[in-house]
Amino acid sequence: MLSNKPAKLDFGHPPETIPFWKRLVHEALSLSTPTPFYLFSALPVAERMAELDAALTNAGFQPAIGNRQPKISFRHWLSCKTQPVAPLLRWWREQGRGIEVVSEFELRAARAEGYAPENILVNGPAKHHWLPQFELHALAVNFDSPAELARLLPQAKKLNWRCGVRINTSEEFDPENPQFPTQFGFMPDEAVTALKKLLRAKARIETVHFHLRTNVSSVRVFERAIGEVAEVCRAAKFSPWHLDIGGGVPVRNVLTRGGKVYDGEFGLRSFAQMLRQSAKLFPSLREIWLENGRFISTGSGVLVVKILDVKARRGVRQLICDGGRTLNALMSVWEQHALLPLTERRSEEMLTIVHGPTCMAFDQLARIPLPRSLKAGDHLVWLDAGAYHIPWETRFSHGHAAVWWHDERGLRLVRERQGFRDFWGQWLP
Numbered sequence: 001m002l003s004n005k006p007a008k009l010d011f012g013h014p015p016e017t018i019p020f021w022k023r024l025v026h027e028a029l030s031l032s033t034p035t036p037f038y039l040f041s042a043l044p045v046a047e048r049m050a051e052l053d054a055a056l057t058n059a060g061f062q063p064a065i066g067n068r069q070p071k072i073s074f075r076h077w078l079s080c081k082t083q084p085v086a087p088l089l090r091w092w093r094e095q096g097r098g099i100e101v102v103s104e105f106e107l108r109a110a111r112a113e114g115y116a117p118e119n120i121l122v123n124g125p126a127k128h129h130w131l132p133q134f135e136l137h138a139l140a141v142n143f144d145s146p147a148e149l150a151r152l153l154p155q156a157k158k159l160n161w162r163c164g165v166r167i168n169t170s171e172e173f174d175p176e177n178p179q180f181p182t183q184f185g186f187m188p189d190e191a192v193t194a195l196k197k198l199l200r201a202k203a204r205i206e207t208v209h210f211h212l213r214t215n216v217s218s219v220r221v222f223e224r225a226i227g228e229v230a231e232v233c234r235a236a237k238f239s240p241w242h243l244d245i246g247g248g249v250p251v252r253n254v255l256t257r258g259g260k261v262y263d264g265e266f267g268l269r270s271f272a273q274m275l276r277q278s279a280k281l282f283p284s285l286r287e288i289w290l291e292n293g294r295f296i297s298t299g300s301g302v303l304v305v306k307i308l309d310v311k312a313r314r315g316v317r318q319l320i321c322d323g324g325r326t327l328n329a330l331m332s333v334w335e336q337h338a339l340l341p342l343t344e345r346r347s348e349e350m351l352t353i354v355h356g357p358t359c360m361a362f363d364q365l366a367r368i369p370l371p372r373s374l375k376a377g378d379h380l381v382w383l384d385a386g387a388y389h390i391p392w393e394t395r396f397s398h399g400h401a402a403v404w405w406h407d408e409r410g411l412r413l414v415r416e417r418q419g420f421r422d423f424w425g426q427w428l429p
């Protein structure tokens with residue numbers, strides 16, 4: 001259900017956020033950009049990274065960039081699946097950081113953007129069906145199942161992969177059906193067997209890994225999961241160099257459908273301090289690995305749509321726009337984001353449903369009070385579109401949106417809006 005509650009326009013965003021995006025959107029529109037489009041910027045990514053780095057550094061860790069290895073350090077991997085946008089991959093690589101991939105296409109994308117194999121971490125299930133084709137030395141690979149390990153172990157040895165094992169702790173479950181486990185990783189007893197097998201085979205086993213889910217609500221959840229992983233290591237008589245805790249740091253400035261913040265009980269400081277304490281459970285630990293997607297990139301983008309038609313019926317106004325949930329913002333099924341008119345309209349507000357152009361009642365970006373004077377031709381800006389929007393775009397009756405990219409070098413178009421030829425040209429004669 002969409003909320004009928006009045007939306008607080010800024011959703012807790014700092015005051016400079018909205019003018020920052022409005023300025024960039026005006027600039028893109030001044031270049032006669034067709035809507036809908038996404039506009040992504042590297043600057044908010046850099047800000048989130050700085051915050052996370054400050055918390056970790058204050059807790060006593062050191063950043064590990066490239067091959068430098070101070071005592072216990074932390075290393076961020078870009079979660080490619082969260083925001084597979086070519087200029088982001090390039091910008092991130094220029095910072096000397098590595099990338100986490102979970103599919104053949106993502107691995108190829110990382111290679112195409114210039115990542116060296118030792119700066120690529122391969123995760124995800126069933127990769128024994130596609131990874132064998134790659135003859136890449138020194139990849140970091142976290143195994144996900146006994147079958148995968150059996151198939152890939154000879155290659156891991158031959159190519160000197162830096163191996164890890166993903167462990168499915170009791171803190172990991174399907175968030176929509178918490179009584180059921182997820183399909184990922186080794187159960188703890190299987191993980192002990194896998195670690196022993198890797199040790200016996202004299203493979204380069206260095207890492208233990210978990211990824212719990214997205215938007216983990218509390219630091220304690222991570223702490224308990226790390227405790228279970230330490231138990232597995234003890235049972236396997238294995239001392240990892242790397243503890244890879246996946247992603248899951250919760251998003252900011254975004255509300256649940258019920259109107260709650262995701263990060264209400266999660267502090268970055270206590271997260272970092274907990275990691276510092278938990279690191280003591282691993283006597284040979286050199287690095288903590290983090291693979292945060294949503295926390296880092298949600299705030300780095302907006303979706304811009306244009307109002308095409310306006311209706312009023314049964315006490316609500318309906319704005320039919322050229323983009324919306326079905327095409328561009330599946331996240332709106334679960335989340336409420338700040339949505340603002342690009343040009344301020346001073347008039348009485350009325351409950352308004354913002355629809356996309358597809359023939360689905362489901363296609364509703366928001367149901368919030370908006371100025372009654374909004375009219376066809378006006379633009380709306382949906383904030384926090386920088387995570388899991390591109391991977392979940394559809395081509396439902398329409399083509400993909402254009403994409404703009406902004407970084408220290410300015411603003412530029414990086415993907416054209418999909419035209420008919422591309423939309424229909426996929427079919428063989």
Ligand SMILES: Cc1ncc(COP(=O)(O)O)c(C=O)c1O
Binds near residue numbers: 211215
């Ligand atoms: C293995 C792994 N690492 C990292 C992430 C990123 O998660 P998040 O965006 O919640 O930080 C995911 C997301 O699915 C994942 O599966």
